[in-house]
Amino acid sequence: MQEAALYLIPVTLGETTIDKVLPAYNQRVIGGISHFIVENVRTARRFLKKSNPDIEIDSLTFYTLNQHTRLEEIAEYLNPLAKGFSIGIISEAGCPAIADPGADIVAIAQNAGYKVVPLVGPSSILMSLMASGFNGQNFAFHGYLPIEGGERNRAIKTFEQRIYSESQTQIFIETPYRNHKLLEDLIRTCRPQTRLCIAADITCENEYIRTRTLKQWSREKIDLQKRPCIFLLYK
Template sequence: MAILYLVPNVLAEGDWQHVMPAQVYSILTETRYFIVENIRTARRFMKQVNREIDIDECTFFEINKRTQMQDLPRFLKPLVDGNDVAVISEAGCPGVADPGADVVRMAHQRSFKVVPIVGPSSILLALMASGLNGQNFAFKGYLPVKPNERSKEIAALEKRIRSEKQTQIFIETPYRNNNLISDLLKTCSPSTLLCIAANITSEKEYIATKTIQDWKGNTPDLHKQPVIFLLGN
């Protein structure tokens, strides 16, 4: 039976073998059909894993916010024909804060075997390193862009921290990181814990958890850097 492999991508520059199992090598080397968020990024990652892969012999289907649901059956046609397919995330794990979830859902509906491969997830790595509640947590994705709406959402997240003991995890477009931090410091209670996890798995990795009070006047410049934010108590 053909398999839909879910292959994670690296979060930062460096040796892929430091963050992923050797199984990735054989899957990328032997598979000829790929569903990816960005073809250029995927090709570069594949060459990093094995320079001998003949990229020109591979077929790529691009899935992103412009992809229509009616396109997905075509992406899965190789499975119907008995060929394995690999979904490669832009960074991290496919299907987690990633458009690949729609393909995986359709594969299950058609009874294809889905195999997730171990790899780095910035969300889980940040939670692991935060010291915040890992028994009850929620990933919120992006918060609202408009300042007033964002402040209201932050207040609502903080309320859930208090009432449900639930760690709140979210991200921001890299060029708005510093604005988000400023709003967190203005909106949250001084005793609320904020974890800032930046550049995870890279040489510039930065992870720190402090109270809002302790962060004030002592925040790093995170402009245009990949960051995960966590709030807890």
């Protein structure tokens, strides 16, 4: 029987097969857990059944954690740990607690002295950085950029300054339907020689990872519509 702990369970990115990105050890850990903290119960159940076909889904307990979950509820989700039962955290895609509300529950578990175990799995942020050719020793992930035009342009200019003054790779994401608008804003706002890596559909069949200067991107036609992307800037 595995030691009671809060296990951070990575999920595939898109429709990637389990055996391509997740070790068999993860499946064994999942098999010993009956309490799960998830962003979406329906997709979590589908992932668990895909990972462990013999799992008895209806015997499991699920707690929902998203932007609407109240802070007082979150702490109660860890009650099974106090009774010696392991808990698994499952996000919608990739690694829990990275650009993900799961970080809140991990912080509470750490403060309470519970064991926290991160399992191996795909992180689109790290994988895009690995493939970009940019500085992997000094980088910053900013999540989503401001939507308002003036704030957005100021943020982009600030990030570009850090590239040249600190040699720091700048990483951010966008809502898929606004990918093209972001690319246009980067081309318009940044220096032509600044390099941009666009990484889309990582680990999936249509994976696309390409690094170009913004001047080169301005001449290329690329379809990013509704594709999950990571954008990386560097000099």
